[in-house]
């Protein structure tokens with residue numbers, strides 16, 4: 001268990017409120033980035049946790065914005081140095097959440113959003129029981145394929161192979177959102193965050 005669960009007063013007598021950890025998972029292409037980015041544009045109390053990955057950088061991506069792109073040797077070295085809160089192999093590539101950055105943000109009272117795969121999300125929940133797990137699902141697998149194509153994804157079949165495995169684990173999440181109409185999904189997403197923040201007084205929903 002991470003030593004970040006309780007509010008700390010740091011000897012000042014003033015209790016400092018910790019940030020919330022929102023973990024957003026679901027099949028690749030379902031719209032996780034879209035929902036998180038929209039929320040972050042409107043909310044100055046939150047940040048996105050930037051993961052490390054060995055996958056190739058896309059033309060639209062910037063190193064240090066969507067991900068930190070590293071080679072496998074570097075990633076393995078980071079594993080041995082306990083750099084990650086969790087890490088997983090997804091679609092043949094390695095992805096990991098940096099531990100120190102996450103804990104630092106939460107200690108500063110910043111709400112943090114993780115966009116990670118379902119297994120990674122469940123690992124985070126084991127280590128940080130207050131984490132709020134949100135699963136985003138598509139209306140259909142057809143919709144998902146269309147979205148991956150829309151994004152210009154080159155490895156659609158590789159990504160589709162994982163979908164049923166991911167869907168089987170959605171029942172382990174606290175919240176599920178169907179991202180069919182974006183406006184409806186965003187409203188649901190927004191409400192979950194509001195509810196979790198409101199119920200923070202020792203009675204967290206998650």
Ligand code: ADP
Pocket residue numbers: 026027028029030031032033034035147148150151179180181182183185
């Ligand atoms: P993820 O982060 O889950 O891999 P993205 O947020 O990158 O998925 O979304 C994949 C593609 O689907 C993007 O082109 C995005 O604009 C589009 N998209 C997201 N939500 C919807 C929606 N509700 N309806 C139609 N297209 C959507």
Ligand code: 5GP
Pocket residue numbers: 025026027028051052055086087088090095096097115116117118119120121
């Ligand atoms: P993509 O290559 O499409 O950006 O991401 C592929 C998958 O890896 C997505 O399901 C995404 O949520 C997941 N992912 C991204 N970063 C991490 C991470 O740090 N840890 C884990 N476990 N999964 C991640």
